[in-house]
Amino acid sequence: MANSLFLTTNALQNSFLKGDEQWLGCYEWKTKPSYLKLPYGSRTRTVVALSANSNSTAVPRQWYNLIADLPIKPPPSLHPKTQKPVKPEDLSPLFPDELIKQEASNERFIDIPEEVLDVYSLWRPTPLIRAKRLEKLLNTPARIYYKYEGVSPAGSHKPNTAVPQVWYNAQEGVKNVVTETGAGQWGSSLAFACSLFNVNCEVWQVRASYDQKPYRRMMMETWGAKVHPSPSSVTESGRRILQMDPSSPGSLGIAVSEAVEVAASNADTKYCLGSVLNHVLLHQTLIGEECIKQMELIGETPDVIIGCTGGGSNFGGLAFPFIREKLNGKINPLIRAVEPTACPSLTKGVYKYDYGDTAGMTPLMKMHTLGHDFIPDPIHAGGLRYHGMSPLISHVYELGFMEALAIPQIECFRGAIQFARSEGLIPAPEPTHAIAATIREALHCKETGESKVILMAMCGHGHFDLPAYEKYLQGNMVDLSFSEAKMQSSMANIPQMVPSE
Secondary structure (H helix, E strand, O other), rough: OOOOEEOOOEEEEEEOOOEEEEEOOOOOEEEEEEEHOOOOOOOOEEEEEEOOOOOHHHEEEEEOOHHHHOOOOOOEOOOOOOOOOOOHHHHHHHOOHHHHHHHHOOEEEEEOOHHHHHHHHOOOOOEEOOOOHHHHOOOOOOEEEEEOOOOOOEOOOOOOHHHHHHHHHHHHHEEEEEEOOOOOOHHHHHHHHHHHHHEEEEEEEHHHHHHHHHHHHHHHOOOEEEEEOOOOOOOOOHHHHHHOOOOOOHHHHHHHHHHHHHHHHOEEEEEEEOOOHHHHHHHOHHHHHHHHHHHEEEEEOOOEEEEEOOOHHHHHHHHHHHHHHHHHHOOOOOEEEEEEEOHHHHHHHHEEEEEEEOOOOOOOOEEEEOOOOOOOOOOOOHHHHOOEEHHHHHHHOOOOOOOEEEHHHHHHHHHHHHHHHHHOOOOOOHHHHHHHHHHHHHHHHHOOOOOOOEEEOOOEEEEOOOOHHHHHHHHOOOOOOOOHHHHHHHOOOOOOOOOOO
């Protein structure tokens, strides 16, 4: 990877390594942070701060576009009425021009604006951490690493795209943006970005998460956002759902419909999306680009790469740069997406054109879908309750460059407790799926004696998700069932396409 792609920080501490764990890729320091001291003379997680000319502390200067390197290009999004490829003018009521260009771009790399880089420097690069204590707990010969995105102001990977989306809108004079959010990581990230660029923010949060996670709502409001539970009485699409089911738990598809409706009907308002679309996954490739350099510096190559998937932004952000290296013949890792059994779009869905929202207001996208009006049961991983999968991830899955599995939430939280009690970090419910899959792989290595290198996406912390942990610890959590009948009913409403599909 070319060094010109990276922004290197100016001041770095010399190399040091103490204790059992490595924290790779660090921050610009003027003094050694006090939290790295050893108060009891015991071992602690520490940072590997490599020399000043090291790319371990580099922030990418460009986003990577996987489409440029795919042997077969993904199918285009279609206009819902004509079923013809979407034109830029079709998207202009929702998105600023630059994001529309990025959505359809075939360029391999796209420059990151300096103003965006400046904001990224608040928390990037993010650390790559070896989970030696978890390895010891599992008694596995595998070496487990996780790329931790929970150090951002919002506590997740979502600001990686929230910041550029709001910046591009602000550059075009947009004063209001609207969005949906599930667990609240995306809504809080967009609210954070809007506070930096003086843009008003309005959020529709899935009702189940709105009730389960009040502190996410408070976080959004602290950064100036207006938050509605979804479905709401504010929009026509929300009122229609409430008429059918006044106690609807909502879904990301419903919340998307409400936000899109408001953006499409107000000329001074644009829509921002936290996952699914190409430009969103493009912005997230910071994660994988940093991680490749960090692993090179310690002489490790991943054998297995694992990430959770809902809409796909976290998984794609880590995996796409590694898929590029795989296509170039440099590495050959197994790349595994993990989804909830209650909303298994990759493992149970069909690969068809479908709407990205419940009301059918978005373009038709070729993706793995459970049907656009499928409403998942209210699992605690609210960010994974989406009926479809990113079209680009769906395409990569169809090409055979990755695999997928679904895991129930009790197993995920069991793994999260093991992780928290060994590594110290409390994960958000979404990455607990990746943790559970990582534990499965590590225990398999224990059986076979293989010393595989497992790389896991740890996309955020769970500090505002503690009621979910309380339910698990008190024995009140249940594995919500996946209804084949409900899925079949929803799939019956997937749009019928012209024969050329």
